[in-house]
Amino acid sequence: xxxxxxxxxxxxxxxxxxxxxxxxxxxxxxxxxxxxxxxxxxxxxxxxxxxxxxxxxxxxxxxxxxxxxxxxxxxxxxxxxxxxxxxxxxxxxxxxxxxxxxxxxxxxxxxxxxxxxxxxxxxxxxxxxxxxxxxxxxxxxxxxxxxxxxxxxxxxxxxxxxxxxxxxxxxxxxxxxxxxxxxxxxxxxxxxxxxxxxxxxxxxxxxxxxxxxxxxxxxxxxxxxxxxxxxxxxxxxxxxxxxxxxxxxxxxxxxxxxxxxxxxxxx
Amino acid sequence: xxxxxxxxxxxxxxxxxxxxxxxxxxxxxxxxxxxxxxxxxxxxxxxxxxxxxxxxxxxxxxxxxx
Numbered sequence: 574x575x576x577x578x579x580x581x582x583x584x585x586x587x588x589x590x591x592x593x594x595x596x597x598x599x600x601x602x603x604x605x606x607x608x609x610x611x612x613x614x615x616x617x618x619x620x621x622x623x624x625x626x627x628x629x630x631x632x633x634x635x636x637x638x639x640x641x642x643x644x645x646x647x648x649x650x651x652x653x654x655x656x657x658x659x660x661x662x663x664x665x666x667x668x669x670x671x672x673x674x675x676x677x678x679x680x681x682x683x684x685x686x687x688x689x690x691x692x693x694x695x696x697x698x699x700x701x702x703x704x705x706x707x708x709x710x711x712x713x714x715x716x717x718x719x720x721x722x723x724x725x726x727x728x729x730x731x732x733x734x735x736x737x738x739x740x741x742x743x744x745x746x747x748x749x750x751x752x753x754x755x756x757x758x759x760x761x762x763x764x765x766x767x768x769x770x771x772x773x774x775x776x777x778x779x780x781x782x783x784x785x786x787x788x789x790x791x792x793x794x795x796x797x798x799x800x801x802x803x804x805x806x807x808x809x810x811x812x813x814x815x816x817x818x819x820x821x822x823x824x825x826x827x828x829x830x831x832x833x834x835x836x837x838x839x840x
Numbered sequence: 841x842x843x844x845x846x847x848x849x850x851x852x853x854x855x856x857x858x859x860x861x862x863x864x865x866x867x868x869x870x871x872x873x874x875x876x877x878x879x880x881x882x883x884x885x886x887x888x889x890x891x892x893x894x895x896x897x898x899x900x901x902x903x904x905x906x
Contacts, residue, residue, distance in 0.1 A: 616906055618904065621899065
């Protein structure tokens with residue numbers, strides 16, 4: 574079955590799976606997991622260089638930037654101003670004008686502050702950024718972000734790193750219905766079926782970090798996620814059957830051999 | 841002289857360019873972004889922008905994240 578290409582802001586991606594670069598046991602395992610995932614976009618964080626200890630290898634040494642597009646995030650920012658500043662620094666460090674925009678509203682849930690997120694989106698869009706905002710699973714918030722010029726909307730499935738899977742299936746479906754920009758389910762995926770479900774609901778892509786990096790075998794999980802996203806997308810395109818309360822037989826009802834009966838001539 | 845480097849007090853003998861500061865810190869200028877007194881410095885301006893006493897400098901790079 575042919576699919577439409579996955580395009581964000583005019584750039585086409587081969588994979589609908591976007592993966593992170595955080596929390597892997599090592600850079601080597603991360604690189605292997607990236608390879609296994611098939612992803613051609615990965616997220617990175619922007620942080621102060623450690624002045625006293627620069628012995629650690631650079632993350633970028635382990636990312637094949639010829640094949641993989643780097644998406645800087647503004648993780649850890651709690652105000653629009655911090656997020657804007659971080660986005661600008663990320664642009665300088667990475668030489669691309671794309672940003673995964675996060676403005677966090679609460680430490681325990683890491684839920685987005687949608688008001689500040691909207692403010693930051695407006696400013697960065699005006700500055701020419703391609704803004705991919707991490708947002709609540711709220712169709713109205715997503716609509717406002719799209720109207721503000723977001724290149725995609727990235728509703729959460731569940732809190733970041735929680736692995737709870739998609740908590741509000743109907744909202745993701747409604748967001749897909751409302752949006753004219755790509756919808757990427759970002760955060761909350763725990764295992765392959767969660768990613769498949771996101772795609773079955775019509776999401777254009779899925780972004781995850783912890784589900785792969787935190788698995789016992791990150792490389793194997795990355796491969797599982799690759800297949801889950803492909804399977805979920807195909808199932809969405811194929812059009813699932815409606816849900817029904819009662820059974821409908823799959824095998825013909827005609828010609829059934831039937832129960833054994835006493836026949837003539839037998840004792 | 842003293843500057844604030846990535847939020848911490850840092851001593852320098854004399855004013856120097858951003859390029860010279862990065863060289864002194866053994867940081868590859870191609871891998872970082874630099875903010876000088878809250879203004880982002882484009883990479884091609886690293887040799888000309890001078891860090892003076894009391895200035896604030898932020899040097900950032902990419903690390904793992906989601």
